[in-house]
Amino acid sequence: MSMSKIVRAAACVLLPFILVFGFYIVMHGHLTPGGGFQGGAVIATGFVLLMAAFSYDSITARLSKSSLTGGETLGLLxxxxxxAVALGLGGTFFGNWLANSGAIFGTPVAFGANPGNLNTAGVIPIMNLAVGIEVLGGLSVILLYMLSGVHEEVA
Amino acid sequence: MRVIITAVVVIVLSLAVLSAAAGLDFGSPVHTDMDDYFTGFGQVLTGGNNIVTDVVFDFRGFDTLGEATVLFTAVTGVGLAFRKRKEDEDYEYE
Structure with missing residues (x-):
């Protein structure tokens, strides 16, 4: 049940831009509007575009359900x-154990308007990435499950 | 008759809600302690310039964990509803 060649070619052209834009929203979640949920939804939109343009069999040949559910579980974990690592380091659950530490994502930030530095905000970028992986896996696998219930009518 | 009763009930209820909202003073909250704390210290404490993400992923991280769990449960439910059934599986649930 794939669509016409024009739709398939347009989907292939648009897909990398959608993926890059979604990943940008995920990784700049602590600097610009957006975050893990929004960026993951944008990336899932790219996969949904593929599912709309191509047939179910050609999608699942390259993008298996188990890899998407695995990504979802991995993100939540x-x-x-x-x-929980903050508990082991003597802090509280969800404590920001990387912020202002000088290590990765640990550059201190001065109060006030500044252009922003990607290497800041402690555990927030890691959590954005985790939630982004989870949302893109979850939304894509929901659409993939629903697409698997659609039966092609034999003409 | 039913239409008139419905219209009267809707009008009375919306007037009651609007009259309560008319006395409110929007834009000037009484308790601003937590707002001032977030806007004043959020950027320095967490290091993130986006104060919304600071609140969602740091100060209220436990809430976000609940959100992520809700999404995970939703995906599990959809997978259960659209699962691949066996040929001889009984479709009638008694």
Whole structure:
């Protein structure tokens, strides 16, 4: 049940831009509007575009359900583990154990308007990435499940 | 008759809600302690320039964990509803 060649070619042209834009929203979540949920939804939109343009069989040949659900589970686990590491370091659950530490994502930030630095905000970029992976896997696999219930009518 | 009763009830209820909202003073909250704390210290404490993300992923991180769990549960439910059924599986639930 794939669509015409024009739609398929347009989907292939648009897909990398959608993926790059979604990943940008995820990784700049602590600097610009957006974050893990929004960026993950944008990336899932790219996959949904593929699902609309191509047939179910050609999608699942390259993008398996188990990899998407695995990404979803991995994102949620990374989120919980990042929050729980703060317990091991003597802080509270969800404590920001990387902020202002000088290590990765640990550059201190001065109060006030500044252009922003990607290497700041402690555990927030890690959690954005985790939630982004989870949302893109979850939304894509929901659409993939619904597409698997659609049966092609034999003409 | 039913239409008139419905219209009267809707009008009375909306007037009651609007009269309560008319006395409110929007834009000038009474308790601003937490707002001032977030806007004053959020950027320095967490290091993130986007104060909304600071609140969602740091100060209220436990709430975000709940949101992520809700999405995970939703995906599990959809996977259960659209699962691949066996040929001899009984469709009638008694």
């Amino acid at each position: 990374l989120f919980i583990v990042t929050a």
